[in-house]
Amino acid sequence: MPRTQVCALPLDLPSLTRRALVRARPSLLILLETEIWPNLIRQCAAQGIPVLMANGRISSRSFPRYRLLGAFLKKTLASVDRFLMQSESDAGRIRALGAPSDKMEITGNLKWDLPAPEQSAASLRREFGLPPEAPVFVAGSTFEGEESAVLDAWEAMRKEFPHLCLILAPRHPQRFQRVAELLAGRRLTHARRSRPAGQIQEVLLLDTLGDLRRAYGAGTLCFVGGSLVSRGGQNVLEPAAAGRPVLFGPRTENFADASRALVEAGAGFRIDSAAALLPAALRLLRDPDECEAAGRRGSALVAANRGATRRTAERILAYLPASRS
Secondary structure: OOOOOOOOOOOOOOOHHHHHHHHHHHOOOEEEEEOOHHHHHHHHOOOOEEEEEEEOOOOOOOOOHHHHOOHHHHHHOOOOEEEHHHOOOHHHHHHHOOOOHHHHHEEEOOOOOOOOOOOOOHHHHHHHHHOOOEEEEEEEEEEOOOOHHHHHHHHHHOOOOOEEEEEEEOOOOOHHHHHHHHHHOOOEEEEEEEEEEOOOOOOOOOOOOHHHHHHHHOEEEEEOOOOOOOOOOOOOHHHHHOOOEEEEEOHHHHHHHHHHHHHHHEEEEEOOOOOHHHHHHHHHOOHHHHHHHHHHHHHHHHHHHHHHHHHHHHHHHOHHHHHHH
């Protein structure tokens, strides 16, 4: 397998991007989602390097800001060879910004291509040190302010479900210690994933990287953060792929189509405020059959939408020199 070299791009200035491209000599530039770098794109066009936008996305929130760039952005987008967009709405927005219609196609969202769980919930609970029979509430990718809302709801849930455990996973590693101090300030018995300490009876602070998707599989129901604050939401598809019902707030611009699809399928549950988290979670906990059915609907929806990776890879290969020889 060819060696993969990872390096940072220079600032998007003409002289710097020109020298970087001469030195790297790429066969193709692939821009992901909303990574639009005008000088890099134009220098690629000048040097005959094809440019593709893969998993392309223009959110409704960012669209007005892009429109302010007017003719400048339209000229930049004209230098892109192919736009592989997540959805019709994303394609419509980037077309309105000046992207040529004849260079565009819908290949789907790569984030739907999540694998089905390889471990059972029981196996994952053993691994995470959770009681095998207790219900588990997973709050993933939380931001400042959301942990307090989650803890308020969880402590209220425990009055009716005293054995309910919580897995709390802050979005950013630099906040792990701060959230640990928040738990200590509430005098909650908690363990940290980075420091295994036997069976957990209350809270597991997920202070490691790469464990969240599997932690969702250990849960009974899940909340995805970044959605009660102005962050545009985080990946609502990970708990759905694990077969768990998904709760999220009103701010899901980054996953607008996915969150809408989950709600329409009866697998996702949008709440309009932090105060609504408690009644929404209790409704699912009180009805285990519906909770499991919602999880099954979510996993079926993810399975039905897989395939974007293959479609995107096929288009990319068509632009590589070896594919055309």
